[in-house]
Amino acid sequence: MRDYIQKHPELNLSEEGITHSTLTKAERQLKDKFDGRPTKPPPNSYSLYCAELMANMKDVHSTEWMVLCSQQWKLLSQKEKDAYHKKCDQKKKDYEIELLQSSPETGKASSEKPKRPISAMFIFSEEKRKQLQEERPELSESKLTPLLARM
Numbered sequence: 651m652r653d654y655i656q657k658h659p660e661l662n663l664s665e666e667g668i669t670h671s672t673l674t675k676a677e678r679q680l681k682d683k684f685d686g687r688p689t690k691p692p693p694n695s696y697s698l699y700c701a702e703l704m705a706n707m708k709d710v711h712s713t714e715w716m717v718l719c720s721q722q723w724k725l726l727s728q729k730e731k732d733a734y735h736k737k738c739d740q741k742k743k744d745y746e747i748e749l750l751q752s753s754p755e756t757g758k759a760s761s762e763k764p765k766r767p768i769s770a771m772f773i774f775s776e777e778k779r780k781q782l783q784e785e786r787p788e789l790s791e792s793k794l795t796p797l798l799a800r801m
Contacts, residue, residue, distance in 0.1 A: 688748035691741035695734035698741070699723055775799075 655663045692698040700719045707715055775798040782794055
């Protein structure tokens with residue numbers, strides 16, 4: 651944003667009046683951490699393998715690292731790849747469990763809303779309905795309701 655303000659001085663913008671409505675990736679991760687949300691698992695076994703490999707090769711440039719990672723992944727046997735598939739599946743299951751435990755249930759908030767009080771007309775009609783049913787048992791519920799409304 652600073653670059654834009656410097657490139658366009660004719661707009662008379664200042665950084666003070668600008669608010670950011672969205673969080674950056676780092677800010678979102680920090681917020682999730684403090685909210686108690688678990689960290690996301692790797693999306694697939696290849697990503698898990700690359701993350702482990704990257705921890706060992708910190709001095710290698712990113713473009714070279716990606717090439718090396720893909721080459722070494724191709725050289726792995728199917729048995730070794732299956733081990734990473736299992737690890738990834740297990741991490742996903744653990745994440746889902748942690749997510750369920752850490753997240754508050756959103757459905758409860760709406761159900762705790764206070765109910766409206768029963769109207770006086772409803773209370774009156776319930777009391778008189780029993781009386782009318784005893785006096786005129788031949789009337790159906792649909793015919794009793796208009797009679798109660800006229801009282």
